[in-house]
Amino acid sequence: MILFVRALFIVIFILAGYLYGLKTAVPFQGAAMGLFLGAIFLGIESRLDKVSFGSVLGGLVGLGIGILAAHLLLFPLTYVIADESRVPAFFILSAVLGYSGLIIGLNRGKNMSIPAIMRLFKGQEPEEDLKILDTSVIIDGRIADVIEIGFVEGMFILPQFILQELQYIADSPDPLRRTKGRRGLDILHRIQKMNNIKVKIVDQDFPKIKEVDAKLIALARLYSAKVVTNDFNLSKVAQVQGVAVLNINELANILKPVVLPGEPLNLYIAKEGKEHNQGVAYLDDGTMVVVENARKLIGKTVDLTVTSVLQTTAGRMIFAKIREDEQS
DSSP states (O other), rough: HHHHHHHHHHHHHHHHHHHHHTTTTHHHHHHHHHHHHHHHHHHHHHHHHHHHHHHHHHHHHHHHHHHHHHHHHHHHHHHTTOOHHHHHHHHHHHHEEEEHHHHHHHHHTOOOHHHHHHHHHOOOOOSSSEEOOOOHHHHHHHHHHHTTTTTTTTEEEEEEEHHEEEEEETTSSHHHHHHHHHHHHHHHHHHHHHHHHHEEEEEOOOOOOOOHHHHHHHHHHHHHHHEEOOOHHHHHHHHHHHHOEHHHHHHHTTOOOOOOTTTEEEEEEEEEESSTEEEEEOTOOEEEEETTTTTGTTTSSSEEEEEEEEEEEEEEEEEEEEOOHHHH
16 A cells, blocks of 8 residues: 555656646656656655654754744845845755754654643643553562662553553463462552652553554653563563663663672582583572582582673573582
8 A cells, every 4th residue: 555655656746747847848857857856755755754753843843943043044134135145145044054953853852752742732841751661570570679769760651551461460360370460460559659759550552553562662652761671572672663671680680799700609509500510509699600510519508619700681690610628
């Protein structure tokens, strides 16, 4: 359908150019000019698909203000500029100020959205630092502790489709899923009672979008909000689409205590490792420590020395070996 409309658009431009060319006895040149202009407009349209609504609106407003400023600047100069120089001066001022306003509007209008514009018309102050809670991070529950101690502030947006998903999980016949859903509802109730933040429930939905994660990203783009989640895949998809993400798991990994090569540890060897003769231990925060030649020491607490630290997207992994005095 889109291809048909674009083809029809080009045909209309060619016909308009051809009819204009008939009046000037150059019909084929007019058709070629129509084709050229149609291609330019289609190129602009394809570029606008990648630009947010706020940037487009901001660019148009900036362009209008620039041209208006050109008129205002030229008005007092009409008394000192000759008549034949007024038209070139107007075009030069309009081009310079209009282009400057367009660029400034495109950059400043990125965070502009329809709800923000409606709030301005209603005389309300624009809301900033908006965040949207994902289902997974609500069920996880750690976000409530982070909010309670004041590390996260602002306005939290809670869409109805997230509430519906939580209710669906809470009503599941599976006992584990039912427990998770009820925990998520309890966490939401706890967050709503906190004084340092505001929780706003919105009815905005996207009927054409089936996946909840896709709806969440669309809502974040609409409100220029950040998505709070602990879902690795959702984080990557949101970042690709230009949505800011606050990942609780990444925060937890960053806040884990720093362990340096050569540092001594005293840990309990909990289980066998994947490779031959390896043992696995854990720090208090759950970080895995892979210990060389420790398979025979499973079930014992031994002194270790850190050999290397590997940072991955899933977290931090520590490699260690048994201290020499422990081996002897």
